Amino acid sequence: xxxxxxxxxxxxxxxxxxxxxxxxxxxxxxxxxxxxxxxxxxxxxxxxxxxxxxxxxxxxxxxxxxxxxxxxxxxxxxxxxxxxxxxxxxxxxxxxxxxxxxxxxxxxxxxxxxxxxxxxxxxxxxxxxxxxxxxxxxxxxxxxxxxxxxxxxxxxxxxxxxxxxxxxxxxxxxxxxxxxxxxxxxxxxxxxxxxxxxxxxxxxxxxxxxxxxxxxxxxxxxxxxxxxxxxxxxxxxxxxxxxxxxxxxxxxxxxxxxxxxxxxxxxxxxxxxxxxxxxxxxxxxx
Amino acid sequence: xxxxxxxxxxxxxxxxxxxxxxxxxxxxxxxxxxxxxxxxxxxxxxxxxxxxxxxxxxxxxxxxxxxxxxxxxxxxxxxxxxxxxxxxxxxxxxxxxxxxxxxxxxxxxxxxxxxxxxxxxxxxxxxxxxxxxxxxxxxxxxxxxxxxxxxxxxxxxxxxxxxxxxxxxxxxxxxxxxxxxxxxxxxxxxxxxxxxxxxxxxxxxxxxxxxxxxxxxxxxxxxxxxxx
Amino acid sequence: xxxxxxxxxxxxxxxxxxxxxxxxxxxxxxxxxxxxxxxxxxxxxxxxxxxxxxxxxxxxxxxxxxxxxxxxxxxxxxxxxxxxxxxxxxxxxxxxxxxxxxxxxxxxxxxxxxxxxxxxxxxxxxxxxxxxxxxxxxxxxxxxxxxxxxxxxxxxxxxxxxxxxxxxxxxxxxxxxxxxxxxxxxxxxxxxxxxxxxxxxxxxxxxxxxxxxxxxxxxxxxxxxxxxxxxxxxxxxxxxxxxxxxxxxxxxxxxxxxxxxxxxxxxxxxxxxxxxxxxxxx
Numbered sequence: 001x002x003x004x005x006x007x008x009x010x011x012x013x014x015x016x017x018x019x020x021x022x023x024x025x026x027x028x029x030x031x032x033x034x035x036x037x038x039x040x041x042x043x044x045x046x047x048x049x050x051x052x053x054x055x056x057x058x059x060x061x062x063x064x065x066x067x068x069x070x071x072x073x074x075x076x077x078x079x080x081x082x083x084x085x086x087x088x089x090x091x092x093x094x095x096x097x098x099x100x101x102x103x104x105x106x107x108x109x110x111x112x113x114x115x116x117x118x119x120x121x122x123x124x125x126x127x128x129x130x131x132x133x134x135x136x137x138x139x140x141x142x143x144x145x146x147x148x149x150x151x152x153x154x155x156x157x158x159x160x161x162x163x164x165x166x167x168x169x170x171x172x173x174x175x176x177x178x179x180x181x182x183x184x185x186x187x188x189x190x191x192x193x194x195x196x197x198x199x200x201x202x203x204x205x206x207x208x209x210x211x212x213x214x215x216x217x218x219x220x221x222x223x224x225x226x227x228x229x230x231x232x233x234x235x236x237x238x239x240x241x242x243x244x245x246x247x248x249x250x251x252x253x254x255x256x257x258x259x260x261x262x263x264x265x266x267x268x269x270x271x272x273x274x275x276x277x278x279x280x281x282x283x284x285x286x
Numbered sequence: 287x288x289x290x291x292x293x294x295x296x297x298x299x300x301x302x303x304x305x306x307x308x309x310x311x312x313x314x315x316x317x318x319x320x321x322x323x324x325x326x327x328x329x330x331x332x333x334x335x336x337x338x339x340x341x342x343x344x345x346x347x348x349x350x351x352x353x354x355x356x357x358x359x360x361x362x363x364x365x366x367x368x369x370x371x372x373x374x375x376x377x378x379x380x381x382x383x384x385x386x387x388x389x390x391x392x393x394x395x396x397x398x399x400x401x402x403x404x405x406x407x408x409x410x411x412x413x414x415x416x417x418x419x420x421x422x423x424x425x426x427x428x429x430x431x432x433x434x435x436x437x438x439x440x441x442x443x444x445x446x447x448x449x450x451x452x453x454x455x456x457x458x459x460x461x462x463x464x465x466x467x468x469x470x471x472x473x474x475x476x477x478x479x480x481x482x483x484x485x486x487x488x489x490x491x492x493x494x495x496x497x498x499x500x501x502x503x504x505x506x507x508x509x510x511x512x513x514x
Numbered sequence: 515x516x517x518x519x520x521x522x523x524x525x526x527x528x529x530x531x532x533x534x535x536x537x538x539x540x541x542x543x544x545x546x547x548x549x550x551x552x553x554x555x556x557x558x559x560x561x562x563x564x565x566x567x568x569x570x571x572x573x574x575x576x577x578x579x580x581x582x583x584x585x586x587x588x589x590x591x592x593x594x595x596x597x598x599x600x601x602x603x604x605x606x607x608x609x610x611x612x613x614x615x616x617x618x619x620x621x622x623x624x625x626x627x628x629x630x631x632x633x634x635x636x637x638x639x640x641x642x643x644x645x646x647x648x649x650x651x652x653x654x655x656x657x658x659x660x661x662x663x664x665x666x667x668x669x670x671x672x673x674x675x676x677x678x679x680x681x682x683x684x685x686x687x688x689x690x691x692x693x694x695x696x697x698x699x700x701x702x703x704x705x706x707x708x709x710x711x712x713x714x715x716x717x718x719x720x721x722x723x724x725x726x727x728x729x730x731x732x733x734x735x736x737x738x739x740x741x742x743x744x745x746x747x748x749x750x751x752x753x754x755x756x757x758x759x760x761x762x763x764x765x766x767x768x769x770x771x772x773x774x775x776x777x778x779x780x781x782x783x784x785x786x787x788x789x790x791x792x793x794x795x796x
Contacts, residue, residue: 090605094739105771176368271614
């Protein structure tokens with residue numbers, strides 16, 4: 001009983017759930033609708049910083065800052081979607097990439113508010129340490145768990161709905177879908193907005209769990225992780241990203257013994273799988 | 287039913303359509319032909335919302351319409367097929383049609399009309415060319431269109447398949463849809479259409495019954511060497 | 515101000531060189547080669563290492579370029595040739611590769627920056643009152659010469675024309691006896707070798723660490739897109755523009771936001787003129 005509830009394992013579990021949320025939400029826009037954006041990690045950091053700044057400088061409670069972070073993600077995600085309507089494939093990837101790097105530069109440079117690369121200390125979900133570390137971690141695990149489960153249920157519902165059919169149509173052939181009456185532009189903006197909102201919420205929660213955030217949260221390396229987890233689990237599948245996230249997180253922890261080499265080995269595994277089984281674990285033949 | 291007036295459009299300095307007037311009535315099949323580069327595809331794209339004309343107006347049931355994008359055109363009742371069929375891969379035959387309409391029964395009827403009802407659960411990617419073309423029509427019909435634009439329906443078909451396709455197009459007349467049929471293969475066009483318009487270098491050079499068109503000297507000049 | 519201009523030109527020509535290989539591949543394979551910067555880093559480290567082992571300047575340079583070339587060929591053969599038509603997938607592949615390589619460099623070369631012994635000390639006074647480090651001048655000059663040579667090579671040699679032919683129409687090229695598959699592999703190797711050249715030239719001026727690859731790639735991508743994918747001339751003009759903008763911007767506005775110029779221009783280009791300055795209509 002004690003071994004399961006040890007803080008380290010709980011911590012790994014929480015991180016796994018965090019990435020599962022990010023990977024699943026990215027999968028909706030990239031794998032299920034066909035728009036591979038590279039700005040998802042940036043939205044996680046957006047949420048984290050928005051929530052952090054609101055609680056730190058305006059003294060508002062986390063219960064208020066979280067929805068605000070979600071809303072910010074939705075707003076800017078929608079804006080980005082609208083701006084990039086005419087861009088596809090490589091160009092879309094590049095423009096989302098450029099925006100996310102610009103944002104990271106902004107976070108690093110405006111250090112009078114964000115403390116830049118030093119990192120920003122963030123109010124924790126629970127300030128009183130009386131509850132004990134384990135209890136806090138279990139609570140955090142449950143919160144992330146609830147968010148993930150709600151997200152997965154929502155995705156499943158959407159997939160089975162008419163909207164889901166339209167998204168699959170867009171994934172297959174955007175022009176043909178449009179000529180059949182699918183509101184491709186509106187749907188695109190909605191999907192961008194929704195997935196970015198979820199990423200921002202996850203980022204905000206993560207920040208308040210860790211207690212410390214930095215611009216690194218929205219870096220390309222983080223985006224790589226999200227991408228890798230989604231691909232390995234199976235891009236476009238429902239459960240794939242979750243499996244990929246949890247699996248890779250466990251793999252990553254298992255490789256920690258190799259010290260410096262562990263990121264290299266991890267990335268190498270991803271490369272090999274992507275080369276020889278690009279549909280991932282759960283993906284069917286294309 | 288659908289009418290366009292003085293459509294002009296140019297791309298990168300090249301004037302592709304130089305003031306095109308065209309109209310089609312309900313239940314009428316208008317053939318649109320012309321040599322390569324005449325502007326048929328461009329006109330097609332303008333009428334289906336892919337491109338916005340530089341000037342000119344489009345009327346649907348005598349109302350001015352602005353076709354911002356293909357989805358708008360579809361919503362207004364302008365349906366189209368693609369020259370090379372574009373089935374929504376990963377979706378079944380039925381699902382392809384269901385994208386266009388939430389009405390389950392309508393979707394089934396459209397599939398029945400083209401003869402695909404027995405393949406409704408098949409993956410659309412597994413269909414052969416003729417069936418893919420059928421699917422194109424079924425999908426378009428599911429939009430309950432006022433106007434249906436066919437893009438080179440005969441492309442890639444055998445003689446037998448062309449007969450089948452032609453009779454399918456004929457049967458569309460009964461439903462009251464206005465059909466615009468862009469085509470290179472002239473035999474079926476002349477046999478089926480109520481009227482034919484000939485486009486050359488961005489202008490309509492002749493617009494009338496197949497009989498009139500086949501005798502028009504300018505049409506013959508443009509198609510010198512072709513046999514009907 | 516004068517220094518900023520001059521510095522901008524030097525910086526710009528180095529940017530142009532680092533982007534031209536990338537642009538070549540983008541035009542040929544419609545691929546944004548995300549691991550481009552890693553070959554830059556690879557050659558920098560190799561060059562420094564070879565110099566220290568005493569085999570001389572030119573041999574070290576040539577060997578470093580060869581290493582980058584071979585690494586590129588291997589990459590293309592092993593990883594990219596299958597996913598050729600799927601551009602998104604290829605770009606992701608190179609993205610993943612960049613992470614693999616930068617971590618490999620971290621292990622292999624350690625976290626220390628490149629210790630280049632080819633450093634030229636001292637400065638030259640160009641105009642009254644404006645002097646610049648000699649190393650910078652030399653690097654800039656080499657960059658400009660390399661650029662010119664590459665441009666002429668693409669334009670006038672058989673290989674260069676073969677690459678352009680395959681870029682335009684592989685089937686027609688085939689009918690002329692050009693092998694598209696082999697051409698692509700060779701072109702890829704050349705593009706990585708060019709990245710390596712930029713690395714060798716630049717490492718005495720700016721510190722190169724195992725992580726530098728991503729930054730180099732991003733700058734090269736910006737230059738490439740702004741100039742127009744596939745256009746060597748575009749890489750030159752865009753490189754110079756960006757170099758000048760960054761240099762002047764750092765001088766008059768803020769040094770911390772220097773990298774922002776590249777991203778900003780990239781975004782503007784993508785939103786308003788995706789084909790860039792000299793690219794083909796998208």
